[in-house]
């Protein structure tokens with residue numbers, strides 16, 4: 035019996051680095067520094083350097099990173115935040131964590147990211163109310179950059195602050211700007227399955243602005259300016275040094291892994307063009323890092339079962355848009371009244387395995403299975 039092909043073989047992904055990771059962990063164990071310290075500050079510097087921003091601040095996870103960024107920008111109780119419903123629920127959980135609420139924006143059919151036209155309509159419609167939209171959280175979904183130049187232009191026009199949700203876009207770029215360097219702030223997750231992942235939870239907030247960086251650092255640690263001096267209402271969300279040490283190892287291989295993801299995606303796209311699937315494509319100037327290779331299939335569920343019979347795992351990101359999830363349905367009703375593109379994508383989307391530990395043979399097997407499906 036052939037070995038199954040899974041969406042994310044995490045130990046397989048980490049295997050090439052086991053030795054280096056073990057050394058990194060030993061270094062932390064022997065250092066006696068188990069919160070903060072050099073591993074964290076070195077990683078923060080390396081990560082900021084990689085993105086081409088001035089500051090990175092480690093946090094406990096990606097959801098906290100979004101919340102810390104929003105709070106640093108002064109977003110809080112009752113504020114309107116424009117975002118998409120086609121995302122991980124975490125995006126909206128973070129907005130509500132700070133007391134703000136989501137205002138829905140439709141996505142673009144081709145890039146699956148925030149539609150600039152829909153955003154403009156939404157920003158315009160609240161612009162003359164007592165509470166115009168204060169912030170925008172675009173999501174670089176599946177590893178494809180949202181249209182940041184246009185989003186920043188609208189943010190300028192309507193006086194909004196922008197926090198990029200980069201949890202799926204480590205290394206993605208538009209022209210020579212990396213995702214995470216366009217907004218006033220950006221948030222990353224280092225959850226194990228992300229393009230840059232650690233051995234548990236981790237996250238980071240990034241910005242070019244010194245004051246915002248200082249605020250973020252304070253908010254992430256009890257609002258402390260100095261030890262035991264809280265100058266802002268804060269929380270506790272820190273990237274721990276074991277995770278930082280692991281991330282330093284993985285960061286050295288991020289570009290290489292993204293290249294492999296793109297190679298696998300290219301193979302899929304070359305072979306699956308003959309099917310009736312809608313295949314992912316990168317917009318002009320965009321470097322797609324294929325956190326996920328998401329196709330659209332009219333008979334999605336049947337295709338999923340067909341793959342599963344061949345021992346191939348596939349997943350749906352996401353089966354239910356956030357505005358229709360039980361926690362939000364009927365309660366979060368602001369923004370675009372038509373989210374039919376979002377809803378249609380959720381009903382058809384299917385992610386095929388694209389993680390860098392897959393062999394060429396694995397990809398051939400997935401292709402053979404998909405093309406043998408009776409569309």
Ligand SMILES: *Cc1c(COP(=O)(O)O)cnc(C)c1O
Nearest residue numbers: 095096097122124125201223225
């Ligand atoms: C993973 C993810 C998050 C949340 O990250 P956590 O580290 O799990 O809190 C936020 N937004 C998106 C788009 C994600 O994919």
